[in-house]
Amino acid sequence: MVNEVNSDEIFDIAIIGGGPVGQYAAYYAGLRGMKTKVIDSLPELGGQLAALYPEKYIFDVAGYAKVYAKDLVANLSEQMMQYDPALALDEKVITLTSEDGLVTMVTQKGHTHYARTAVISAGVGAFLPRKIAQAGLEELEGRGIHYFVNDKSILKGKRLMVVGGGDSAFDWTLNLHDSAQSIVQIHRTDKFKAHEDTIAKVMALPIEFLTFHEVKQVHGEEHVEGVTIFDNRTKEEKYYECDELLFNLGFLTDLGPIKGWGFEIVGNSVAVNSRMETNVSGVYGAGDIVTYDGKLKLIATGFGEAAIAVNHAKAHVDPTAKVGPGHSSENVPKKTF
Ligand SMILES: Cc1cc2nc3c(=O)[nH]c(=O)nc-3n(C[C@H](O)[C@H](O)[C@H](O)COP(=O)(O)OP(=O)(O)OC[C@H]3O[C@@H](n4cnc5c(N)ncnc54)[C@H](O)[C@@H]3O)c2cc1C
CATH class of the missing domain: 3.50.50.60 (FAD/NAD(P)-binding domain)
Structure with a gap:
């Protein structure tokens, strides 16, 4: 996978956090024809699944009686890479600002990334074992x-x-x-x-x-x-x-820099509405990092939140676009299987 650190290019959507939810968000953004960049502080995709429990079975993801965490990550990567999103791995986002329709993100390496919208799928932020x-x-x-x-x-x-x-x-x-x-x-x-x-x-x-x-x-x-x-x-x-x-x-978790980005923080999470919008214009959220009434921190619910966030981000970038994506079976990816 290529590390994408081209600073000047403006993407339709930046996904901050390449865990399972961010990976699925990147797939959905590709499906909607959005120019997509995934940024993650870890050197590999997969979030908690890759870092904490790659060889454990997951039993509650739709369509699998059981699946190794590492296999789910590999399948999500394959699904996502059909649309060739740019990947900026090993890049921790330190600051995020949204102004005049442009979301600007600066990483700890000093790189600046630009996008018209962003999805925060940063999970539990940086995590450390207790x-x-x-x-x-x-x-x-x-x-x-x-x-x-x-x-x-x-x-x-x-x-x-x-x-x-x-x-x-x-x-x-x-x-x-x-x-x-x-x-x-x-x-x-x-x-x-x-x-x-x-x-x-x-x-x-x-x-x-x-x-x-x-x-x-x-x-x-x-x-x-x-x-x-x-x-x-x-x-x-x-x-x-x-x-x-x-x-x-268990783990000690900290949102770290994300708390300073102007989001409404509830507990240790970023508050979103039913469209998965945060209070920062053009910035959506999905997965473990978000909260709303009835929130459950599961991969299954994160996938649904990612689809909601990205489809609303699509309409934000292009107000003529429908929020509803139509049927994926009618949207053939660039690369066929
Ligand atoms: C041992 C264990 C077993 C589990 N079993 C299950 C299960 O059976 N079923 C289930 O549904 N759930 C399970 N979970 C929970 C599940 O793993 C999480 O719900 C899921 O990983 C959330 O996905 P996510 O993409 O929202 O966040 P994460 O997987 O946490 O990914 C977030 C990503 O964001 C990145 N990131 C964070 N901050 C930044 C930043 N500032 N800049 C750039 N990148 C950043 C992180 O590096 C990470 O890669 C389990 C969790 C653990 C620990």
């Missing part, structure tokens, strides 16, 4: 301590401990139990924040699951060799030989 400060953890990060798993083959045949009680922790246990030598999952309470179906599937697995347990100390010199955990009600300790620890304690 970490705990326990003995041995920082020293062994990357040597048996994981907050992301980009390549699950390194966990094959290993003794794993999965820490956490949310979707990520349960999904990883479900995903890895076939290939790991053994899995122990621990969580600090008996309340879980995961899909009921996934919890039920994990509870039916031949693994050890301990509630009310937390990590006390990680042992090892060059690499993790074992872990001491404790029961937070009785303080009783247990030692497990262990090769790899997967921490899934």
